[in-house]
Amino acid sequence: MDQQKLRTLVFDKTGVKIDIDDPIFALVALNEAVLEEAVERHIAAIDAASRELTQHARLAGGWPAAPPAAVLDATNEPIGRDAGRPAPAPVPGYVPTPPGPVRPIATQSMAITPRESRLLAAAAGIAVLSALVVVGAQALFAKPAPAPIIEQAKALTPEQMLALRNAEKLTKAIEKLDPKTRNQLQAELQK
Template sequence: MTLDPHKLRLHVFEKTGIKVDVDDPIFALVALNEAVLEEAVERHLARLDSARPAASGGASAPSGVAYVAPPGARPIPTSHEPFSRRELRLLAAAAGVAVLTAALVLIGQAIFSKPTGIPPAKLERALQTLDAPTRAKFEAELVK
């Protein structure tokens, strides 16, 4: 699979505005890069093929090669449940810790925080600025 030099040349020009000739040495680098990449991909595919577990019932892979698990490989457990029992226990423990922490914070706030009211001197000054009917209604509400 080789890149078309003319398409690549056009792409470079569109992206950078630089005109590259098809005889430019940069295309040698592109070809070298393709060769190295192709070899690396083939090597990785070979490793993947050799690491794949054997198919059930002795069936062979699409390429005709039977897959054999490497020595010491353990099968990956599969389950249709979204969480394992261990994960559910951990989630329950985390939820319990979160609830207890929230309760502790609320209890601490209730114990250590004192409601602050308006100091009487400020309240008296504020009442003096109100007109007589409003002040009377306010003082009646304070008595209740």
């Protein structure tokens, strides 16, 4: 652990200056130790699982019977190369699985699952129901169009036709009168 590099990194990212004697470096050292121990346990578990997998592959006939010249652990280092390094301890609670028949892996699935088809049917039902509600509300609140007015020409009776002709003659006669008389006549007709 390079303390100067860590000090520089902390200063660059946060702007906080820390000393080499700062207690935070004790936490960093503790973190490294815990992390190293956890990594060693995981490497041991991976090594045990890969040995078991190799054994299953040999039993199934998919791996040659003779082991390769150098057996590597999870860090790609030959096993037993470092005499000073202790052998990885077995992982507590790890029990290798017994060899058994290999189940095929499903590679294809249905295009639409039954759950998806139920969801599609529910969505279609909701869409139809929504459309019916909208159309019903529109019919309920819309004003009806006014009925078209149909005018039918009625045939005039002979008396009515005679009255119209007399009214036209009277209108022409009133227009020929002097303005004073015409105004008096108009006033009398209004009564």
